[in-house]
Amino acid sequence: MVDASLTGALLVASPTLDDPNFARTVILLLDHDADGAVGMVLNRPTNVSAADALPEWAFAATEPAVVHVGGPVTPQAVVCLGRIKAGMQQAPAGWRPLAGAIGALDLDEAAELVGALDAVRFFAGYAGWGPGQLERELRIGGWLVLAADPNDPFTAEPAKLWSSVLRRQGGELALLSTMPTDPSDN
Numbered sequence: 001m002v003d004a005s006l007t008g009a010l011l012v013a014s015p016t017l018d019d020p021n022f023a024r025t026v027i028l029l030l031d032h033d034a035d036g037a038v039g040m041v042l043n044r045p046t047n048v049s050a051a052d053a054l055p056e057w058a059f060a061a062t063e064p065a066v067v068h069v070g071g072p073v074t075p076q077a078v079v080c081l082g083r084i085k086a087g088m089q090q091a092p093a094g095w096r097p098l099a100g101a102i103g104a105l106d107l108d109e110a111a112e113l114v115g116a117l118d119a120v121r122f123f124a125g126y127a128g129w130g131p132g133q134l135e136r137e138l139r140i141g142g143w144l145v146l147a148a149d150p151n152d153p154f155t156a157e158p159a160k161l162w163s164s165v166l167r168r169q170g171g172e173l174a175l176l177s178t179m180p181t182d183p184s185d186n
Contacts, residue, residue, distance in 0.1 A: 006032040006134075008099035010152065012165055014019055015179050021072045024162045024181065027127055028081075030098045038130040040079065042153050044069035049124035050122055053078065057107060060120040062154045070123030079126055080105040081153050083119040092116035099101040101150050104170060119154035144173070 006026045011027040027039040032090060045068050050061035057080070058065060063175035070079055091097060092112050094106035105113060105120070129137070137143055146165060155161055 005032065006037070006145060008148060010146045010148045010165060011134075012146055012162065014141055014144060015176055017142045022127070025162045025174070026152065026165055027071075028099060028148055030104070030126075032134065034131060036131050037134045039072045040081065040123050040153070041068070041127055043158045044154070045158050048124075054122060057120070057122070060114065060117065062119045062121050063156050064158070067122045067124050068158065070125045071127030073126050073128045075125035077125060079123045080107055080132060081121050081123065082117040083150060084116050085118045085163070088116055099148060114155055119151075121154055125166045139180070146173075 006029050009029050011025075011029060013022050013025045013027075015024075017023055022041075025044065026042045028042055029037055029039045030140035031038045045064055048067040049058070050065040053067045067078070069075070079095050081098075081102055083101045084091065084095060084103065086101070091103070092113050094108065095103045095116065096106075097103045104175075105117075114166075125162060134143075138145065144166075146169060150166075152161065152165065155164075157164075163177040167171045168174075
């Protein structure tokens with residue numbers, strides 16, 4: 001049962017989450033309701049260039065201009081997130097709002113979208129949870145729920161996002177950001 005939707009929030013993997021699909025990930029929740037949740041892993045860049053994967057959209061890709069692993073579900077599907085420019089009076093055709101200024105893009109609407117966006121990122125796959133699954137993972141401490149910043153999905157340093165999101169929280173969470181991946185490295 002969902003008490004309140006977490007759509008638009010970040011799920012930050014707790015340091016003890018050891019599932020290789022999600023260890024040290026930062027996920028933007030795109031949808032969360034009684035039917036489950038869908039999100040996009042923001043901090044797993046690949047070596048596949050945007051130019052190779054989507055040559056007609058490569059010019060719009062935010063650096064690093066590569067495809068990112070969005071999650072383990074349907075990895076052959078490409079999901080594109082874009083951030084509309086501040087002050088846009090009307091959402092452009094082909095852009096579906098998800099979390100504030102961040103939305104999903106219909107890549108067939110290139111002409112209408114190009115001038116309306118200030119950031120674009122491509123993801124292969126997504127993260128998904130069935131009814132009640134995410135709530136169970138939250139109860140056992142697998143995830144921290146934190147506020148998203150509109151820049152998070154488009155950071156120039158996605159591999160450092162887990163640490164930087166925790167650091168900006170201050171206090172004990174900032175201290176967690178310094179925890180080594182392997183605690184025996186302490």
